[in-house]
Amino acid sequence: MNEEFQRALKAGDLDAVRGFPKADLHNHGWAGADPASVGKILGKKIAPLDHRLTSMAEMHAWAGEHFGNPDPKLRPGLFEAAFARAARDGLARFEIGDDVWAITLDGSAHNVTNILKRAHDRGAPAVEWIPQLGMSRHCRIEDIRRWMEPFLELRFYRIVDLSGDEFAQPIENFKPLYRLAKKNGLRLKAHVGEWGDADSVRRAVEELELDEVQHGIAAADSQSVMRFLADHRIRLNICPTSNLMLSRVESLASHPIRKLFDAGVRVTINTDDMAMFGQSVSHEFLNLYKAGCLDEKELDQIRENGLSD
Ligand SMILES: [Zn+2]
Structure with a gap:
């Protein structure tokens, strides 16, 4: 625990909060860059989402309108901006x-990976980077396997990690891909319980043998699912502003991270898509403190939850 971090939260001092080691464990490619940097690279002004949306279709429409499908030539710069944001945010x-x-x-796994490696070297060499492979629920299993x-x-x-529409296809379809990833020594995460219910969180953890869940906030509706997550030390990587702006929660003050924390579930605080929501991890900590959702000691504990596996 770090009392100086707690003091920075109480003082509402964003620069000071940036100075303490934090983790961001829930990101989606170059959308992890800040809106201003993305706008500069795409040659247009991008302001963060300023009104609440109510569906993933609305979210995809907003992203399509503001980001479009950037020219692949811009990808190195966009990824570098995401790493540079991480460094400014004080991520460890x-x-x-x-x-x-x-x-x-990009033509090959080698090329994709080199873009990421260069972006890390140029944007945030001092930040520990955990390389992540993403999969989409919208794709056919045989295609994902071929690409993966x-x-x-x-x-x-x-x-x-697995993201996209939680209802696109049953979670069981992804079992062979998760077995393959596990055989290759990867830690296993998936998006679940953002739009789906508490039982869907437990089912995904059991079927896919997840180590962590992205969002998982619906688990707060069930004492037994929360107990299951706490007993199995399953970490939930939560993104408060994303949940608020996509109408998954009423307010930050009443965010279910409070209930999950009280139930002993290991939670962390993350950004989801900073390019869209405009809030860094440091902002997210301050936002929850100011909303009265969690106190400075609890937030410090949550900060530490993200710093190791
Ligand atoms: Zn996400």
């Missing part, structure tokens, strides 16, 4: 990578 640990689908943009295998052969990636 940054879990980020690209979707395995990116192999279709060359990445696994590099023996470079340490963690796998």
